[in-house]
Amino acid sequence: MACGLQIKDEESGYNKNLFCIPKHYEDDLERVFIPHGLILDRTERLARDIMQEMGSHHIVALCVLKGGYKFFADLLDHIKVLNQNSDKSVPITVDFVRMKSYCSKTDSSTEKISIIGEELSALNGKNVLVVEDIIETGRTMETLLSKLKDYKPKMVKVVSLLIKRTHQSSGYRPDYTGFEIPDKFVFGYALDYNEYFRDLNHICILKEKAREKYKI
Numbered sequence: 001m002a003c004g005l006q007i008k009d010e011e012s013g014y015n016k017n018l019f020c021i022p023k024h025y026e027d028d029l030e031r032v033f034i035p036h037g038l039i040l041d042r043t044e045r046l047a048r049d050i051m052q053e054m055g056s057h058h059i060v061a062l063c064v065l066k067g068g069y070k071f072f073a074d075l076l077d078h079i080k081v082l083n084q085n086s087d088k089s090v091p092i093t094v095d096f097v098r099m100k101s102y103c104s105k106t107d108s109s110t111e112k113i114s115i116i117g118e119e120l121s122a123l124n125g126k127n128v129l130v131v132e133d134i135i136e137t138g139r140t141m142e143t144l145l146s147k148l149k150d151y152k153p154k155m156v157k158v159v160s161l162l163i164k165r166t167h168q169s170s171g172y173r174p175d176y177t178g179f180e181i182p183d184k185f186v187f188g189y190a191l192d193y194n195e196y197f198r199d200l201n202h203i204c205i206l207k208e209k210a211r212e213k214y215k216i
């Protein structure tokens with residue numbers, strides 16, 4: 001259970017003017033925190049680690065929507081490359097779950113999962129790889145994992161692009177982690193703020209006034 005690439009608390013990221021940013025978000029961003037290229041490079045290595053451990057049997061890759069979709073697509077692209085260029089390969093099938101929580105984030109008992117797409121009974125007896133964008137307290141993932149048990153998969157592994165160092169953590173750690181980040185809110189690369197910033201390639205930190213602008 002590796003902790004991933006550690007980003008220190010004092011890391012401030014990069015000057016956004018050194019990167020290509022969509023015009024409509026230029027005034028909203030404070031800094032680029034994790035550039036897109038670095039995300040892809042780390043994802044390539046995660047794909048290799050996952051295939052070394054899980055690559056001898058059919059894998060069901062389960063994307064946690066909506067925030068996980070970019071990471072899911074890029075991770076699967078890297079896994080496909082490994083499958084194409086190796087003497088052995090395994091089929092990868094995909095499924096999607098959408099996590100929805102009620103307003104009260106302070107009470108884990110109020111968390112609810114709504115499942116969209118195909119029936120998750122397809123997970124029965126399979127090796128499942130859950131693909132998530134970010135783990136903060138860990139409650140969302142713990143709720144999902146307990147739900148998945150009902151479908152009796154053979155094995156479940158979790159890969160999260162990000163894990164936050166926060167005193168609010170339940171102690172949950174994924175099997176594979178891209179980056180361990182300080183206790184900051186980050187957006188972009190499908191991580192949203194009220195649905196905005198998913199269409200941004202880099203993971204970024206917002207200006208305070210942007211939080212007001214996109215507040216609902």
Ligand code: IMP
Pocket residue numbers: 067133134135136137138139140141184185186187191192193
């Ligand atoms: P947890 O249950 O506290 O681990 O929260 C995980 C979920 O909260 C993620 O799937 C995201 O939807 C959301 N989340 C937590 N931190 C951030 C962040 O910094 N940016 C965007 N979404 C976040």
